Amino acid sequence: MTSSRDRSTIPLFLSQRPEYLAYRYRGAEGSLTLPAYKKESAGCTIIYYGEIFCRFPGCKRGRKGFPSTSALRSHVTNQHNMITGPQNSGSITEKMKEEAKAWYCGLVATHDTDMEGEGNEDKDRSDP
Numbered sequence: 001m002t003s004s005r006d007r008s009t010i011p012l013f014l015s016q017r018p019e020y021l022a023y024r025y026r027g028a029e030g031s032l033t034l035p036a037y038k039k040e041s042a043g044c045t046i047i048y049y050g051e052i053f054c055r056f057p058g059c060k061r062g063r064k065g066f067p068s069t070s071a072l073r074s075h076v077t078n079q080h081n082m083i084t085g086p087q088n089s090g091s092i093t094e095k096m097k098e099e100a101k102a103w104y105c106g107l108v109a110t111h112d113t114d115m116e117g118e119g120n121e122d123k124d125r126s127d128p
Helices: 018-029 069-080 094-126
Strands: none
Touching: 018 094
16 A cells, blocks of 8 residues: 555555554654664664664654665665664564554654643743
C-alpha cells in the first residue's frame, strides 16, 4: 500500500495504526523528535519494521523518508557505517510486529507527553 503523499510503502499491519500514521506525518513535517539508534546484544543497530526516517544525528534524511525500511537499512549501513543485521527475507514474525507496534506507540506517546509538558510550562508561567 502506498501513500499518495510520499509514495513510500506502508506495511499492511501498520496501515491503520494511528501511532504509525502519526510517525509518518510528524516525521515528514519535522515535528517528531526521533530517538538515537540502539543496538541489540549482537551489536547490530535496531531498525524497526516500517521505519523510513533516518535517526542518525544531523542526517538530512531524518525528515525525508525513504520508500521502504529496506532502503533505510541500506542508507544507514552505507552512509553512517552502522551494522543493521540481516534483513528478514520471509514473512515478518508476530514478535517483530509487536516490537514495531510498541516502538511506534512509545515514540508518539513520548512526543505527545513532551508537547503537553511544554504547553503546561507556558501556562504555569502565565499564572500569577
